[in-house]
Amino acid sequence: MSRLLTVFGATGQQGGSLINYVLSNSELSKIYRLRGITRDIFKPASVALKKRGVEVIQANQNEPSTLAAAVEGSYAVFAVTNYWEQASAAVEIAQGKAMADASVAVGVTLLIWSSLPSVTEMSKGAVTFVEHFDSKAAVETYIRGLPIIKAFFMAGWYMQNHIHFMRPKPRDDGSFVLAQTWGPAARVPMLDITDTGKFLAPILLDPAKYDGKAFTCATDFYTPLELVDGWTKVTGKKVLYEQSGPAEANKNLTAEMQHKLMKKLADSSYFGPTGTADLKWTLAQIKEAPTPWVEFLRANEPWFSDVKSSA
Numbered sequence: 001m002s003r004l005l006t007v008f009g010a011t012g013q014q015g016g017s018l019i020n021y022v023l024s025n026s027e028l029s030k031i032y033r034l035r036g037i038t039r040d041i042f043k044p045a046s047v048a049l050k051k052r053g054v055e056v057i058q059a060n061q062n063e064p065s066t067l068a069a070a071v072e073g074s075y076a077v078f079a080v081t082n083y084w085e086q087a088s089a090a091v092e093i094a095q096g097k098a099m100a101d102a103s104v105a106v107g108v109t110l111l112i113w114s115s116l117p118s119v120t121e122m123s124k125g126a127v128t129f130v131e132h133f134d135s136k137a138a139v140e141t142y143i144r145g146l147p148i149i150k151a152f153f154m155a156g157w158y159m160q161n162h163i164h165f166m167r168p169k170p171r172d173d174g175s176f177v178l179a180q181t182w183g184p185a186a187r188v189p190m191l192d193i194t195d196t197g198k199f200l201a202p203i204l205l206d207p208a209k210y211d212g213k214a215f216t217c218a219t220d221f222y223t224p225l226e227l228v229d230g231w232t233k234v235t236g237k238k239v240l241y242e243q244s245g246p247a248e249a250n251k252n253l254t255a256e257m258q259h260k261l262m263k264k265l266a267d268s269s270y271f272g273p274t275g276t277a278d279l280k281w282t283l284a285q286i287k288e289a290p291t292p293w294v295e296f297l298r299a300n301e302p303w304f305s306d307v308k309s310s311a
């Protein structure tokens with residue numbers, strides 16, 4: 001009999017791409033049947049999942065009483081939170097703990113938590129405001145103390161961030177500019193989030209082997225200059241990089257916060273000082289190579305066709 005894999009965030013990017021992967025992978029689809037969790041079983045994304053054979057169950061991470069039924073009977077649970085919906089560390093920590101507690105209570109074997117490293121710890125207390133990293137790390141610490149096989153999925157910077165809200169902007173001279181707070185030498189771990197299943201497959205195939213392991217998930221580290229060179233190569237348009245200051249960037253962060261954040265990225269990158277070695281280890285575990293930046297750009301063309309440019 002197949003094992004049940006319950007996926008939180010099934011209608012979103014991480015959970016949705018895990019479901020796509022399991023459904024299309026001959027080995028995993030023999031082992032696992034799927035359940036997707038959503039707050040709205042009638043929305044188009046939920047109906048589409050149902051049509052593809054996924055059991056769709058309604059539950060809310062903010063209502064712990066709904067979670068035991070959501071995970072009941074599962075062999076494995078993938079738990080992801082959306083920090084940005086309420087932008088509260090306390091809410092994200094409560095959601096993560098509630099999904100973990102429910103998983104333990106009903107006897108789930110494997111829990112995969114979508115985690116991130118604690119920036120407060122990595123920076124030795126110098127940067128304490130990257131809440132959505134610290135809160136995921138706090139849940140990871142909690143899960144590490146629970147009697148369940150656990151593994152951690154740490155997503156790099158989504159390549160998809162650049163499809164919509166971080167797309168290069170046109171300039172009057174026909175070129176385009178990507179403006180970010182990163183210094184030009186920053187090393188950004190880029191992940192095509194549709195590759196989620198490639199990274200989770202080894203864990204789902206051999207949970208005991210990966211008990212307690214954290215997967216550092218990205219194709220590679222890229223500098224901002226490599227990112228813009230990719231666009232130039234693929235589109236033939238000149239794309240430049242500009243390091244933006246606090247005013248143009250996140251207005252919620254003070255100048256001092258921005259400076260510290262940029263310094264953190266330049267010093268140790270997103271995954272901290274062990275990030276390069278951790279990514280190397282992770283890539284050695286997976287069977288299918290993740291998508292390189294230029295390939296992602298090609299797959300998501302056209303980029304600037306809607307913009308009039310003379311370049």
Ligand SMILES: NC(=O)c1ccc[n+]([C@@H]2O[C@H](COP(=O)([O-])OP(=O)(O)OC[C@H]3O[C@@H](n4cnc5c(N)ncnc54)[C@H](OP(=O)(O)O)[C@@H]3O)[C@@H](O)[C@H]2O)c1
Pocket residue numbers: 008009010011012013014015037038039040059060061062080081082083084085116132155156157158161
């Ligand atoms: N963007 C990046 O570069 C990046 C990198 C690393 C990590 N992350 C992290 O990724 C997380 C978001 O994951 P994603 O990109 O997969 O999100 P997403 O595409 O925005 O989808 C969010 C999913 O979470 C579900 N959800 C949200 N609140 C819920 C609740 N209270 N109860 C039940 N389900 C709930 C939604 O389901 P319904 O709406 O159907 O209920 C939806 O399926 C964030 O925490 C972010 O910090 C992002």
